[in-house]
Each structure stands twice: as C-alpha cells, then as structure tokens.
Amino acid sequence: MFDRICVPTDGSDAAAAAFDHVLAIAADHGATVHVLHVADTTRDSVTRIGRDVVDVLETEGESIVEAAAARAAERGVDAETAVEQGGVPETVVDYADRTDADLVAMSTRGRQGVERLVGSTTERVVRRSPVPVLALRPGDEAVPYPYEDVLVPTDGSPAATAALDRALPVAERAGAAVHVLSVVDTGGIGVGDHVDVDVLSEYADDAVAAGVERAEAAGLEAVGAVEVASSPARGILSYVDDPGVDLVTMGTHGRTGVGRYLLGSVAERTLRSAPVPVLTVPVPDEE
Incomplete structure (x- = not known):
C-alpha cells in the first residue's frame, strides 16, 4: 500500500x-x-x-x-x-x-x-x-505500530469517503478495528436557527451506518458512534481519548471542514492536538 x-x-x-x-x-x-x-x-x-x-x-x-x-x-x-x-x-x-x-x-x-x-x-x-x-505528534510514550484501533470521522462527504478508502487497507494490514465517528456540531447553532439536533443526529447515524457497513464488508471489526459536541474537532479528540484509538484518518475537505486551504479546518485543528498520529487524505477541489 x-x-x-x-x-x-x-x-x-x-x-x-x-x-x-x-x-x-x-x-x-x-x-x-x-x-x-x-x-x-x-x-x-x-x-x-x-x-x-x-x-x-x-x-x-x-x-x-x-x-x-x-x-x-x-x-x-x-x-x-x-x-x-x-x-x-x-x-x-x-x-x-x-x-x-x-x-x-x-x-x-x-x-x-x-x-x-x-x-x-x-x-x-x-x-x-x-x-x-x-x-x-511526539508524546511521552512511543506511538504503537501496528495500530489496533483506527478512527475515521465522517460527515458523509466525499472527503470522508476518501479517508475511509485509505483507512480500510491500513486497518486490514494491521488487523485493527475501525471506529466510524460522526460528530453533531452544536457550536454553530444559534438561538434563531431553528435547527433540530435530532435531525442532525439522524443524518450522522446514516453516515456512520454507511461507514460501518463498508468496514464490515471488508471483513474488519467495526464500531460506530455519534457524538454531540461544540465543534467537530472537540468531538473527535474526545473520542480519541475514550475509548482510545491509535490512528485518526480523515479527509482534508468536508461539510464541516470547508477546505484544506482554510485556516482552522477540522483536520488542522485535530492534528494540532491529537496525541496519536493523524493521517490526512487530500481530495481535489470540486469545480
């Protein structure tokens, strides 16, 4: 690979x-x-x-x-x-x-x-x-390899699909479990926005279910999760610590991370603070 x-x-x-x-x-x-x-x-x-x-x-x-x-x-x-x-x-x-x-x-x-x-x-x-x-990101302890748990955040976008495409063979080679996570972002919801968190959660459930189905079809152990957080990066980092993962694989584009040229994107915020390796997967800009 x-x-x-x-x-x-x-x-x-x-x-x-x-x-x-x-x-x-x-x-x-x-x-x-x-x-x-x-x-x-x-x-x-x-x-x-x-x-x-x-x-x-x-x-x-x-x-x-x-x-x-x-x-x-x-x-x-x-x-x-x-x-x-x-x-x-x-x-x-x-x-x-x-x-x-x-x-x-x-x-x-x-x-x-x-x-x-x-x-x-x-x-x-x-x-x-x-x-x-x-x-x-160097820490107090050596980062383990082969990985045992690989996290793939998803929002159902092409970027998330590209990240999963890359994560599956990595997990398969390492014999790792794949964790598919979608974060319901409540940080951008204002009082007058009339956004139903339950509706967003249903969308997140669908994105996670699709990812889990693909991982299981590849013969891998898969875990699905939906988290509610004030930002996607915070939800991802929280999940990294509990239950704990060894690698985060994510796209550099997505509905919640506008683009790899935008400062402060979800991928960048995650790699700044994640205590484990972060594998970013680029996706060409859509015309």
Whole structure:
C-alpha cells in the first residue's frame, strides 16, 4: 500500500521519534523511505572555512540524512537521501511529487518546539500535499505500530469517503478495528436557527451506518458512534481519548471542514492536538 514514503527531517529529537515510527511502517510495507532535509533559504547559511566557501545548512543537512539512512539500514529499510534548498513546506511537497511518494510522514514538532500556531510547517504541507500526510505528534510514550484501533470521522462527504478508502487497507494490514465517528456540531447553532439536533443526529447515524457497513464488508471489526459536541474537532479528540484509538484518518475537505486551504479546518485543528498520529487524505477541489 505504501511503496515510497517521504520523510522530512530537521535532525531534532521529535523528528527522530517520528522516524522510528515511520521505519516500522516502512519495514511492514517493504517501502523505501526518501529522507529529506530542507536547507531553509530564509536563513543566512554561507560561511568561509579556510579557502572554501561552505553552506553550513547543507553540510549539516547531509549529516542529518546520512544518520537517518544508517538507522534505516539497521532496520533493513531501503533509504534514499536528499538535501535541498528552499522554503520548507513548498520543498517538501515538490520533493514528494518528484519522487512519486505515496505518503509524507513528519513530526508536528521541530527545532522550534511544539507547533501549535496556525500556519505551522506540518499544516502548510497538509494544505499543499497531493498525497496523504501522516502527522506524528511526539508524546511521552512511543506511538504503537501496528495500530489496533483506527478512527475515521465522517460527515458523509466525499472527503470522508476518501479517508475511509485509505483507512480500510491500513486497518486490514494491521488487523485493527475501525471506529466510524460522526460528530453533531452544536457550536454553530444559534438561538434563531431553528435547527433540530435530532435531525442532525439522524443524518450522522446514516453516515456512520454507511461507514460501518463498508468496514464490515471488508471483513474488519467495526464500531460506530455519534457524538454531540461544540465543534467537530472537540468531538473527535474526545473520542480519541475514550475509548482510545491509535490512528485518526480523515479527509482534508468536508461539510464541516470547508477546505484544506482554510485556516482552522477540522483536520488542522485535530492534528494540532491529537496525541496519536493523524493521517490526512487530500481530495481535489470540486469545480
């Protein structure tokens, strides 16, 4: 399912922890990891050592990717490396496209610390990437792989369908249960809106039932749930903690997440705070 995984790294502890998780996935799938370090051109990096003019960021980057390749070799995973200059999000997306990667996997934390602000590097990659992005947020404990429980939020939209399409083979390979969740968003309902929560819940029930039916048809254990929350992201995050899941797979478009270019979309809000990996699946804009 995954053959070529693009792994951006800045050499930080968080990136190293994410890389361990990616190596487990790559070893399971027999995939090649394409390790990329971006020498950010917004920083002055050229210096003189003796008679030689040296780009210290590129030199540092070579050391970082070589170390990552050595770790991959220890796990029996094939690795290719690259150091490129440019803006980080744009370069990551361009490199993933040129290497025909079918997954980008990266930490949501880097040398700058926890990226909680809108516009973080990971979020910018998610908005631009034409392939799925696995966002890994380092925690106190190592993220388990293979996954045991995979959560797919749904609103019945094409984006949710695309996420389920991606989640089912992931769950099947890992032997994981699939949790199909729809969140009834009450946060946008005003006093004069005359919106019946029961009607919204019925729609959510239908979306969940369709997802569960597809998961069961694939021979997977499936759990359906409808939650009422003040926002979709809050409902998703609450479900992640109880009953607990190992991976969230979600589309970057949907009725409740207007688009991957809209700051503050449901996917972005979820990946900022989720304590487990979030796999975002892009869907082309509808004309």
